[in-house]
Amino acid sequence: MRQDRPKILVIDDDPKVKWLLSEGLANYFDFVSATSGTEGLQMVTIEKPNLILLDIKMPEMSGIDVLKKLNKMDNRPEVIMLSGHDETHYVVESMKNGAAEFIKKPFDIKEVEIHINAILEQNRLKQEVTHLRTELKAKSLYDAFIGDSPKIVQVKGLVEQVADSELTVLIRGESGTGKEIIARMIHTISSRRDESFTKVNCAAIPRDLLEAELFGYEKGAFTGAHKTKPGRFEVANKGTMFLDEIGDMPLELQSKLLQVLEQQEFVRVGGITNIHVDVRIICATNRNLEEAISRGRFREDLFYRLNEITVFLPPLRDRKEDISLLVNYFIDKYNKLYQRSLSQISQSAMDQLMVVSWPGNVRQLENMIKQVVVRGDESIINDLLINQPTEPGQSSRVSSYRPDVASPSNPGNANQESYSLKQVVADAVSREEKAMISRVLTKTNWNRRKAADLLEISYRSLLYKIKEYGLNELK
Template structure:
């Protein structure tokens, strides 16, 4: 709710302060006002402030000076600069220094509402995601969760909430998106974090062994069973059992798995004795289980038992805003591992990496960057350091109809890609990107907010 968020208005013009203050109070926000930069800094030190709306030009301090001091006091405060059209360059500089966004005078109140809603949405997601990451910090490395995209932030938000329950979770997504990483993250939240996490790759085990692996067997249960074996369900007791690629489980075992989920009991092969278990099941698949149900190869009742909480991890090509921070992370990681100086990335190489569709997703991107770091001869990763499949990738010149998406969804996806490509080519300069796209800078900023597109501080090398 708005009343849970406090906004500080810093402006030396009394009329501007009063207009904004009155409007925000009617919207339900808690507000503070300051007529100078120094007064605003004092309020920031003494009050709980979530968002600051600050004019750029004031007698005692500039907006950039206020921003710098605010970030030293509390880097979690969202700072929005208010500026005239003639000082847009200063606003862009402020964003590079950590400002969330900027507004131009005269302030469009509808634009202000949209911006504040976006800030609050991001703060709510960030709070949940930070909680998830804090719980995992000492237990599990979550490199694959480097992300700025709203889609992945929502994934982590659902995971954080799901972790507190015993409900089964079904994680869907293409290979390489990080389904097992997410499953481990859900497990390593209280109360099961000290208990075992047992993973089973269903298609990796022959059907004749899978039942024994899951439920265990008694000595003499079948030829070669020379001793009693504890199954994965028992090993995971009080903890989590992760069933990877659950879509490949044979029909005869689907019945037994359904019974376990319903009754919380198992029977070892060769035994009639029931064993009580307390296991949280997380399943994952890259397959369309609803289609498998229609085809008669997956039980509908089992699907609903597994799909209590559903989490879909989008492929990397649908969250391209994550590519840049992931590249930056992998360059740092493999530069250290290979005892190389921090490498830069040529603009030409970046352009190719952004356009590539990554059928192997994050796993493929990591492999590409490890290879590039190892093969680079100088301090710059160039196109020649990329695999031939990446260098030879060509995007389709004509749009491809996706029957599973509406016209609006497909048009928005294309618009988002064009905006992202323009920002990349303009090195984050929104004014230049707007000119490339043939729209006003204000319209561009509105669309960036709409699609959750943010600039990045990735260091790009322009080759001469």
């Protein structure tokens, strides 16, 4: 099988060398040759050899210069240098420029064969590892992030393209669309995958503590700073830093972050010396940063610096073709986690899921399927969907959870219709209030404090209303 034999390019101004090699090793390799560096470089592109034997002393261009030019090519073949002189500086220069081996002329043909075989084998292994790694990367990426709608395929493609670069990535999308999984995925398939992934949620840390948390502090910087403490940026050195909810970063810290992005440097709170870090930054937000900029709450220069690449995660309502895949994935996940054996949900239950507008996106769907699996009863989907907003024009298709149909737990049951205007208004208000509270609770993943803030009511009154309307996390 001649075509499978490795092809060796000999670049030597002495044609005898190629002749000697092909005489001695014709059974194992195919030889092509060039008698000058310029000719040799052209042949690399045309012949695509598996390995190059390169003479050092040639009249027009030296072997070292050819090697330097070869280094500018992508995936160049390995090079063995040949030389009648084994002066140390030739050997050193060759190795420094990435030659795989150095053989002194006159050579023993057997020795050349051994070297060629060893290098080709090493190369084969390297290629195999790279190949396996790429496959594995791709597999884990596709396994972890469910969806094959065109929008998601596009997102995955972009993630794969940018993961291995050092570009700062801004991940945007509504709550529950999967921003954090994408951030972790970018880290996992980047060359920093063996280093740490550090997540800081800018909205969860009180603003006066965030600076010390991110950048660390020196002893005595403030009351209570008994000793010097490195910040998260220092801990994340060499790895990836995921700044979640970046839209909530206080303005005064934004300039410090900009400095990290531009100079990879910062000063600890209360410190004077610059600390250098090598950190790849990924940010996420569900806020409208453009609007924050126009209100003077977010620095425009920081926005452009963070936004080298934007990954936009579409809301679930815009990629409904992914719903059934996600449902089956979550059934499987929670079957395993809770040792259940729910097989699938019925077509009619699936149809119900298709008309909802999913304000809480994949997180909301996941929570719902978790409950279905745990309770082993798909009929709860109907209950769970009561008061869920549906897509415009679709609500009438599934009358059981039209927002305007009162459920048994709703105040003002439709069967006991009231003609008192006051009562009708009160009922309508209650219905709307319940729907809104339920929506905001889902949106905040039942974070009651956050929900109370959003609803602009006190925490206590929210707790009261939750009780009054019989809302609970499983419903």
